[in-house]
Amino acid sequence: MSGKRAADDLNLPTKRPRKQDDEEYGELREEDYMSDPAADAALIPRAATINFSALTRKLAETRRSTTDVEGTSSLDAHRRQQDNLVSHIFMDQDFSWLHLKPDHASRPIWISPEDGHIILEAFSPIAEQAQDFLVAISEPVSRPAFIHEYKLTSYSLYAAVSVGLQTEDIIEVLNRLSKVPVPESIIGFIRERTLSYGKVKLVLKHNKYFVESSHPETLQLLLKDRTIRDARVVSQTADNSIKAATFTTAKAPVKGNLIIPGTKEAEKKKDEVPNGRPGAPAAGNADADLFTSVVGVDNDEIDEDDDNVHAFEISDGKIDDVKKRCNELEYPMLEEYDFRNDTINANLDIDLKPATVIRPYQETSLSKMFGNGRARSGIIVLPCGAGKTLVGITAACTIKKSCLVLCTSSVSVMQWKQQFMQWSNVTDRQIAVFTAESKERFAGESGIVVSTYSMVANTHNRSHESKKMMEFLTSREWGFILLDEVHVVPAAMFRRVVTTIKAHSKLGLTATLVREDDKIADLNYMIGPKLYEANWMDLAAKGHIANVQCAEVWCPMTPEFYREYLREQSRKRMLLYCMNPKKFQACQFLIKFHEDRGDKIIVFSDNVFALEAYAKKLGKPYIHGGTGQVERMRVLQWFQHDSNVNTIFLSKVGDTSIDLPEATCLIQISSHFGSRRQEAQRLGRILRAKRRNDEGFNAFFYSLVSKDTQEMFYSTKRQQFLIDQGYAFKVITHLDGLENLPDLVYRTKDEQIELISSVLLANESEADLGSDIRATEGDLAGTVTSKDFGQMKFPGAQRTTGTLTALSGAQHMSYVEQNKSANKKLARDAAPSRHKLFSRREKDKASARKEARTSGRG
Numbered sequence: 001m002s003g004k005r006a007a008d009d010l011n012l013p014t015k016r017p018r019k020q021d022d023e024e025y026g027e028l029r030e031e032d033y034m035s036d037p038a039a040d041a042a043l044i045p046r047a048a049t050i051n052f053s054a055l056t057r058k059l060a061e062t063r064r065s066t067t068d069v070e071g072t073s074s075l076d077a078h079r080r081q082q083d084n085l086v087s088h089i090f091m092d093q094d095f096s097w098l099h100l101k102p103d104h105a106s107r108p109i110w111i112s113p114e115d116g117h118i119i120l121e122a123f124s125p126i127a128e129q130a131q132d133f134l135v136a137i138s139e140p141v142s143r144p145a146f147i148h149e150y151k152l153t154s155y156s157l158y159a160a161v162s163v164g165l166q167t168e169d170i171i172e173v174l175n176r177l178s179k180v181p182v183p184e185s186i187i188g189f190i191r192e193r194t195l196s197y198g199k200v201k202l203v204l205k206h207n208k209y210f211v212e213s214s215h216p217e218t219l220q221l222l223l224k225d226r227t228i229r230d231a232r233v234v235s236q237t238a239d240n241s242i243k244a245a246t247f248t249t250a251k252a253p254v255k256g257n258l259i260i261p262g263t264k265e266a267e268k269k270k271d272e273v274p275n276g277r278p279g280a281p282a283a284g285n286a287d288a289d290l291f292t293s294v295v296g297v298d299n300d301e302i303d304e305d306d307d308n309v310h311a312f313e314i315s316d317g318k319i320d321d322v323k324k325r326c327n328e329l330e331y332p333m334l335e336e337y338d339f340r341n342d343t344i345n346a347n348l349d350i351d352l353k354p355a356t357v358i359r360p361y362q363e364t365s366l367s368k369m370f371g372n373g374r375a376r377s378g379i380i381v382l383p384c385g386a387g388k389t390l391v392g393i394t395a396a397c398t399i400k401k402s403c404l405v406l407c408t409s410s411v412s413v414m415q416w417k418q419q420f421m422q423w424s425n426v427t428d429r430q431i432a433v434f435t436a437e438s439k440e441r442f443a444g445e446s447g448i449v450v451s452t453y454s455m456v457a458n459t460h461n462r463s464h465e466s467k468k469m470m471e472f473l474t475s476r477e478w479g480f481i482l483l484d485e486v487h488v489v490p491a492a493m494f495r496r497v498v499t500t501i502k503a504h505s506k507l508g509l510t511a512t513l514v515r516e517d518d519k520i521a522d523l524n525y526m527i528g529p530k531l532y533e534a535n536w537m538d539l540a541a542k543g544h545i546a547n548v549q550c551a552e553v554w555c556p557m558t559p560e561f562y563r564e565y566l567r568e569q570s571r572k573r574m575l576l577y578c579m580n581p582k583k584f585q586a587c588q589f590l591i592k593f594h595e596d597r598g599d600k601i602i603v604f605s606d607n608v609f610a611l612e613a614y615a616k617k618l619g620k621p622y623i624h625g626g627t628g629q630v631e632r633m634r635v636l637q638w639f640q641h642d643s644n645v646n647t648i649f650l651s652k653v654g655d656t657s658i659d660l661p662e663a664t665c666l667i668q669i670s671s672h673f674g675s676r677r678q679e680a681q682r683l684g685r686i687l688r689a690k691r692r693n694d695e696g697f698n699a700f701f702y703s704l705v706s707k708d709t710q711e712m713f714y715s716t717k718r719q720q721f722l723i724d725q726g727y728a729f730k731v732i733t734h735l736d737g738l739e740n741l742p743d744l745v746y747r748t749k750d751e752q753i754e755l756i757s758s759v760l761l762a763n764e765s766e767a768d769l770g771s772d773i774r775a776t777e778g779d780l781a782g783t784v785t786s787k788d789f790g791q792m793k794f795p796g797a798q799r800t801t802g803t804l805t806a807l808s809g810a811q812h813m814s815y816v817e818q819n820k821s822a823n824k825k826l827a828r829d830a831a832p833s834r835h836k837l838f839s840r841r842e843k844d845k846a847s848a849r850k851e852a853r854t855s856g857r858g
């Protein structure tokens, strides 16, 4: 086994490119800002380069030379000799020079001096506390059952400082947890990165934005940057120096006495908790004390000399550029809202209903936001179905100021409003919705508005009413802006929202902080750092979300389908692997198997052609972008309440926003390439399963994949996020008993050829996902109209001439027309049965039609 291979197997971090290693570590120097325009750009890579490797090598060399000079005992010499015998196997991944501490077995982490990766033994007795700490200071990379991997990054340390952790505390706790002394390179990195963090704040006062700091030299340094300087608003009356802009802010509140409604603390209001730290473990020993002091809420560190705060104003429109630039210069701006001392904006009289009790992880996430008595802006990451909505509502009830909620679709808008009414005592008059259909305002001085991103961000073709509503939204200060599903919103749209709406604090909610376009870092400066990220497996173990068994079912392609697959071009290829008869059969078998167990099943297909074909063939109802609202509701109601409807087919319109706690099994027959986020969101549909707390209950997630096709590659890619959350995908290559299924579809060659002909005759666009994607994007735009649906292309309407010579089974062309809509069929079945005479006549009509067609072709 080569050294590299061994390192891979041990899950060691991969080596960074040598070129980067050799770069000199650079510091910000004043002259860099002065006059050279190129300096602005040049600064970033120099400041941002983490040169762990160079430092590490230097340290190792120093260590070796000092040992040689000082001389060693024969035992040490023997050990070194032993080390050298194996060192070559690991080459530059040999970290044996980081000597293990004598009690290393009871310490759960190891830190790579190379690149800041942290490996945690999740089976250690103190793993839970260690996890809390690691989530606060680093990014979780992968968290399967026994070994977790985290990574220290600039962003994660920024987040750590924002929730109040101190540099030396971070180093000390790492040292306590680590099996080896924390490498100097890591200590240096933490010190260096956190040095400047937390020094600058962005504050909204009297509808104007200020960059604020109690360190005037920092503001002076920032003003040397061209972007920031250009964004500064120099008032004509008085702005001679930064100091001239000094103003006094209200004294910070007494720290730590904030009670978040719905928490245990709120219930025990009377027995006051010192430091007000929700969920803090009782201090038992020294380690626990240390955790208590650094993990979770801390209280005193952000106390500032408020009388000595310096600030300069920046223009609203450039806020985003300034934030970005400050991030790049390693002075990320903290955004905190001292809502209890805000006497300018009217209070909103809302509270959680007395019966509402928030769960421990919801409480923990909120404690990160409100830890120092103010509202920190940032992002909370909770698994799908874990109750992000209630976290947002509790935050709004804590801040008690006007609140704007933005979500991705008008369905979500209605759900948010309904949830606000369900969990809090907000009245109908206090909460308004702003969508294409409804433009309401709340009564009184303060209230809640729920809308979609695109309603707020789109500037084109606004109706008069929309314009007036936008004026209402932009002319006032909002105490709080809640951003749902932050990871899906296009960056440009986000930017417009964040710059046009003036809000004191922002909370982003998401389940999957992954984006295929790698734009996730943008969220850091647009909203704020990640405040909390829950562990999916932990929540499943505690029954807050369901346990899920994941499986990938490999369906071999029939020879005919595979031949066409190899011959066809990309778009049709996709249709061929979706419509593979073996996949059809596997789907039919799994539906039957799970229906017999009493499960409720959702079958997902991104491809509308396949969706309709499967649903019709198997006689199940379906919903896609083109299904009208009334029919959607009808199908969903059947699924929820009718024991005869246990399976529905959904296109990507069901990925999010559909709350069906009845569903216990998912089958995915076609998916959109390699989207990790979509896979996780789909899984989320069954994580909220009603029956999740039944003993031994498991939900099931099957991904059907046509063997030896591109689909296998995409499938592996899609699963990566869930694997990193600790889910294990089993591979099923054979479904026992499938052949014996009575009325198995596409059993004969003739039927399979009939199917292939329909696929080959299908329009190229049927293979596209475009039509349905448009429906969801339309939703994101908040303006899905019947016009949109009218423009969509759906299968069955058009057929182009196919390569008939290639089709040995052209006589079966009538396939598509024979299958009536399964939805209509179900409605018919529900209606009183028809007289025999009519059904007879219909049959006759159908066979006459068929005959006419066959003779026409002949």
Ligand SMILES: Nc1ncnc2c1ncn2[C@@H]1O[C@H](COP(=O)(O)OP(=O)(O)OP(=O)(O)O)[C@@H](O)[C@H]1O
Pocket (backbone or CB within 6 Å): 357, 358, 359, 362, 382, 383, 384, 385, 386, 387, 388, 389, 390, 511, 656, 657, 659, 684, 685, 688
């Ligand atoms: N503290 C709580 N007590 C009782 N029920 C809760 C609590 N928190 C959440 N729930 C319930 O859990 C379910 C899922 O909540 P919610 O829809 O907010 O999840 P989500 O995290 O937004 O999921 P997704 O990302 O899939 O939209 C809802 O039915 C909600 O009522």
